[in-house]
Amino acid sequence: MTARALLALAPALAAAAALARAAPLLAERPVFELGADGVLVMAAVPDVLSNAEVKPRLTSGLTTSFVFEISATDAGGRKLRGGGLVEIRYELWDEVFLVTATGADGRQRRDSLPSLDRLVAWWRELKLPVLAPGNRLAAGACRLVLALSVLPFSRAEQSETQSWLSRSVADERAAAARAGETPSPAAAAAAPLSGVLDLLVSTSIKRRSVVDFEWRSVLRVRPAGADAERRP
Amino acid sequence: MSSPRSAAALVTLAVLLAAALLLFEVCARQLTGAWFTFGVHPEVLRQLELSLADQKRLAGLDPAGAARYRGRFTAVESLLGRLRILEYNRDEVVGRYQAALLILFGALAAAAAGAYLAAKVRQQGRLDRLRGALARLSAGEVDVEVGERRRDLIGRVGAMVEETSRAMARDRRRLASLENLAAWQEAARRQAHEMRTPLTAARLDLGRLHGLLGEDGGGGGDGGDGGRRRESRQLAESVLEELDRLGRFTQAFTSFARLPKPRLCRDDLGAFVAEFAATFGSAWPNLVLLAAAAPAAPGPGPPLPVGAPPAAHRGPPRSSFDRDLLRQVLVNLCDNSSQALAAAPGGEAAANGGAAVRGTVTFTLTLTPDGGAGRAAAGGQDRTSPSVVALEVADDGPGIPASVLPRLFEPYVTTRRLGEGMGLGLAISRKILLDHGGDLELARTSAAGSVFRLLLPSGREASP
Numbered sequence: 001m002t003a004r005a006l007l008a009l010a011p012a013l014a015a016a017a018a019l020a021r022a023a024p025l026l027a028e029r030p031v032f033e034l035g036a037d038g039v040l041v042m043a044a045v046p047d048v049l050s051n052a053e054v055k056p057r058l059t060s061g062l063t064t065s066f067v068f069e070i071s072a073t074d075a076g077g078r079k080l081r082g083g084g085l086v087e088i089r090y091e092l093w094d095e096v097f098l099v100t101a102t103g104a105d106g107r108q109r110r111d112s113l114p115s116l117d118r119l120v121a122w123w124r125e126l127k128l129p130v131l132a133p134g135n136r137l138a139a140g141a142c143r144l145v146l147a148l149s150v151l152p153f154s155r156a157e158q159s160e161t162q163s164w165l166s167r168s169v170a171d172e173r174a175a176a177a178r179a180g181e182t183p184s185p186a187a188a189a190a191a192p193l194s195g196v197l198d199l200l201v202s203t204s205i206k207r208r209s210v211v212d213f214e215w216r217s218v219l220r221v222r223p224a225g226a227d228a229e230r231r232p
Numbered sequence: 233m234s235s236p237r238s239a240a241a242l243v244t245l246a247v248l249l250a251a252a253l254l255l256f257e258v259c260a261r262q263l264t265g266a267w268f269t270f271g272v273h274p275e276v277l278r279q280l281e282l283s284l285a286d287q288k289r290l291a292g293l294d295p296a297g298a299a300r301y302r303g304r305f306t307a308v309e310s311l312l313g314r315l316r317i318l319e320y321n322r323d324e325v326v327g328r329y330q331a332a333l334l335i336l337f338g339a340l341a342a343a344a345a346g347a348y349l350a351a352k353v354r355q356q357g358r359l360d361r362l363r364g365a366l367a368r369l370s371a372g373e374v375d376v377e378v379g380e381r382r383r384d385l386i387g388r389v390g391a392m393v394e395e396t397s398r399a400m401a402r403d404r405r406r407l408a409s410l411e412n413l414a415a416w417q418e419a420a421r422r423q424a425h426e427m428r429t430p431l432t433a434a435r436l437d438l439g440r441l442h443g444l445l446g447e448d449g450g451g452g453g454d455g456g457d458g459g460r461r462r463e464s465r466q467l468a469e470s471v472l473e474e475l476d477r478l479g480r481f482t483q484a485f486t487s488f489a490r491l492p493k494p495r496l497c498r499d500d501l502g503a504f505v506a507e508f509a510a511t512f513g514s515a516w517p518n519l520v521l522l523a524a525a526a527p528a529a530p531g532p533g534p535p536l537p538v539g540a541p542p543a544a545h546r547g548p549p550r551s552s553f554d555r556d557l558l559r560q561v562l563v564n565l566c567d568n569s570s571q572a573l574a575a576a577p578g579g580e581a582a583a584n585g586g587a588a589v590r591g592t593v594t595f596t597l598t599l600t601p602d603g604g605a606g607r608a609a610a611g612g613q614d615r616t617s618p619s620v621v622a623l624e625v626a627d628d629g630p631g632i633p634a635s636v637l638p639r640l641f642e643p644y645v646t647t648r649r650l651g652e653g654m655g656l657g658l659a660i661s662r663k664i665l666l667d668h669g670g671d672l673e674l675a676r677t678s679a680a681g682s683v684f685r686l687l688l689p690s691g692r693e694a695s696p
Contacts, residue, residue, distance in 0.1 A: 062313050092284055093305055152320050153313070161317045196332070204328035205321050 029215045032144055039105060040072065040131040042084065042146065046213075049088075049120050053211040054150050058097070058116070063089040063154035065207075069147045070130045074221065075140020082131035087154060088119065103129035139223045145216050149209040162205045166198060238356075245348070249341055256337045260330050268326050272319040280312040358386050365393050374401035406666055409641070413663045416643045421489035427482045435475050442468040481654065488643065488656050494554035494667050501551045501621055501688065505595045508562055515563075516570040519627075522594045551621045551688040557664045558686075561672070562625065564657040565684055569593050569627035571648065572682075576630045591628050598622040599690065620670070621690040628681040632674070640674060 028046035035041050048054055048066070057064045066086040073079050082104045089098045097113040099122065107129075113119045130146075131137075153161075287305040291298040318325065358380065365378045376397035380390030445465045509523035573591040599619055632640065632647070639645045641662045646655030658672075665672040668688055675683040 060313075060316055061309055062316060092309055093288065093302060153317050157313060157317060161314045164314055165318075200328050200332045204325045205317060206324050208320075208324075 029217055030146060032217060032219050034137070034219075034221065035129070037133060038136045039129045039133050040070075040082070040135075040137065040219075041127050042068065042070070042130045043127045045123060045126055045128075045148075046215075047120055047123060048148065048150065048211075048213060049116070049123055051150075051211060055116075057150070057152050057210060058088055058119070059090045060152070061090060061092050062152060062157055063087050065151040065154050067149045067151060067209075068128070068130060069149075071145045071147075072131065072135075072137060072142055072219075074138040074142040076138035078138060080131055080135045080137070082135065084128040084130050086123075086126070086128070089154075101126060101128055104132045105129045137219070137221045139221050142219045142221050143216070144219055145214065148213040148215075150211050150213075151207045152210050153207065155207065158205055158207050162203065165205070170198070238352075241352070242349075245345055249345055252341055253334065253338055257330070257334055260333050260337075264326050264329050264333070268318075268322060272315050272322065277312065277315060277319070280308055280315070283308050284312070355386070358390075362386060362390055362393065365390070365397075369393060369397055369400075373397075374404060402671070406671060409662065410666055413643070413659060413666070416659070417489045417491070417663075420485040420643070424482045424485035424489060427478070427485075431475060431478055431482060435472065435479070438468055438472055438475065442472065484654050484656060488660055491660060491663055491667070492557070494557050494664065496552040496554060496668070498550055498552045499555070501553065501623065502597055504553075504555060504558070505562075505597065505623065508559060509595060512563070512566065516566055518573050518590050519566060519570050520590055520592045521566070522592055551690050553668055553688055554664075557668075561661040561664050561686065564661045565625045566593055568657060569629050569682075572627070572629040572632075575648075594624075594626045596624045596626065598624065619690045621688045623686040623688070624675060624683050625686065626681060626683040631679050631682055632677045637674070637677070641672070 028044075030042050030046060031044040033041050033043060049058065054064070064087070066088070067083065068085070069081070069083040071079065071081055084104055085100075085102045087100045087102075090096075091098050095114070097116070097119045099109075099111045099113060099119070101109045101111075103109075111122060113122055284305055287301045287308065291301040291305075294301070362378055362380070365376045368376050374397050376393060378390035378393050380387040442465060445461050445468060506523045509521040513521050569591060599621055636645060636647055641658050643659040644655045645658075648655075662672040665686055665688070670687040670689060673685050673687070675685040677683070
């Protein structure tokens with residue numbers, strides 16, 4: 001292969017690598033359907049729980065968050081956004097999975113599942129509204145892009161850890177002050193800066209996703225009164 | 233800071249800063265990473281997990297304490313969860329910590345570099361000022377002010393430049409004064425010479441005429457001739473008196489023109505002044521002479537009481553001086569004070585021995601670094617320069633009129649009425665001090681009195 005050919009292929013290779021890095025595509029795709037009230041519902045979500053990156057997180061004792069974001073462009077060219085949230089936490093004492101699913105309609109569904117297999121089954125049977133009830137899609141082909149981010153812990157756990165970290169640093173300084181320790185000249189001079197430093201460190205707790213998924217689909221929306229049909 | 237050398241210094245500073253930041257970054261990375269590893273070490277996490285299992289097992293074995301074990305379990309579980317979150321954010325936390333430290337260190341280093349550069353610029357400015365002062369000095373300018381008040385090397389060099397400039401200015405002033413006085417002396421010598429010959433001849437002839445009139449008058453004659461002869465004798469005596477007065481003036485010219493060179497002898501000036509005050513204490517009826525410690529004159533050195541024991545100060549102020557000439561100076565000054573007091577309202581009675589107004593003349597000795605007691609700046613003295621003994625002669629008379637001050641030390645300048653003095657006293661006194669290598673200056677004058685300052689070299693032999 002000549003250098004010229006390599007140069008010609010380089011942009012394509014780079015784009016492919018970026019795509020693979022951004023969202024590992026699964027062979028399976030979720031199913032989308034319109035409910036009786038016209039709400040877009042996501043069902044038959046591919047089993048991401050068995051993913052090698054995700055599975056160990058499920059039993060960590062932290063709340064693994066599955067954040068769904070959907071972007072729908074209907075036949076009228078209107079772009080709608082929505083999503084849903086599934087939180088799974090393994091209760092180590094009782095050894096059960098505590099699951100909370102929150103749809104775009106604001107409804108929450110809570111379950112307690114005794115095993116991973118039951119959890120996977122629950123996941124497959126999950127039907128989650130992903131567009132708010134007011135967002136009705138126009139009749140015709142609707143292009144859907146569903147992104148799933150798996151986060152290793154919940155927002156509450158994030159803020160709790162941040163405050164714990166800040167509190168720990170503050171407690172350490174307060175304990176030193178209580179003990180009557182005279183700060184060194186350098187420490188005294190840097191005192192105003194240490195607060196900034198603590199803030200920088202304590203706010204460094206981020207909820208980076210463990211893994212991301214993305215699916216694309218086309219939903220044929222029939223006129224009102226007719227059923228919708230999904231075309232992969 | 234625009235020279236190539238300054239640019240090179242800036243580059244060096246920038247390279248040093250970059251190297252310091254790099255070194256700090258490497259060290260911080262190692263240290264911060266290690267610190268974090270201790271906190272979320274896998275062994276710690278594993279032990280916490282085992283602890284969780286133990287709590288559960290204990291609760292099974294001891295159902296009565298299940299609640300307690302559950303509480304501990306929850307606490308450990310919470311801690312484990314936080315540590316796992318920290319571990320998950322390891323790169324973020326460590327990176328943020330390192331960045332914060334790097335920014336902090338960078339800010340400190342930049343501040344230090346800025347301070348260094350500012351100091352460098354300041355120092356360059358000071359050096360430029362010093363160079364300018366030296367250039368002015370080498371161009372012959374005197375009384376150069378560098379304006380340095382700091383005591384570092386540049387400040388000390390600046391003080392030396394100012395000291396040199398002051399010394400040059402002083403020498404020039406002395407030289408100009410000496411030249412001026414020499415011209416006056418030459419004029420006085422010529423006038424005295426021109427006046428003395430006809431004056432002598434006139435006195436001789438008039439004396440002879442006076443004698444002839446006296447011889448003839450003894451022989452009798454008519455009343456008219458006798459009366460004319462008596463009148464002629466009286467006229468001759470009157471002219472002789474005027475010629476005598478003219479002779480005294482001529483003698484004063486001669487004295488001024490032929491001031492003797494001082495015969496210097498190193499001596500204790502304090503003892504000399506004390507002796508003068510004791511000897512001449514009653515010479516002026518309207519004056520009291522005090523050779524004692526007086527309020528310190530404005531000057532950098534502490535006052536030295538006349539006759540104080542050596543241990544109290546830096547030893548007795550010694551100087552090389554001619555006792556006779558210096559005595560003449562003090563007499564001149566006391567004469568002036570006495571006559572000024574006498575001219576003041578109510579002063580005549582005291583001058584004639586009455587008990588009305590009596591003035592005080594106080595002598596105070598001060599040892600100062602060279603440069604003149606009045607002009608010396610407290611912060612910029614060169615300790616290696618020779619010292620000067622300042623003898624202040626202060627009276628409490630009516631002061632000197634401002635109109636006279638600009639020409640105070642010039643010959644023939646006087647505040648007295650015509651015929652009462654020639655105004656040579658201060659000129660002669662200053663000439664004597666200049667011949668000693670010192671000077672005479674008016675320190676201050678006001679309605680409360682006048683202070684004259686006699687400056688005599690102390691640290692070296694005087695070179696007239």
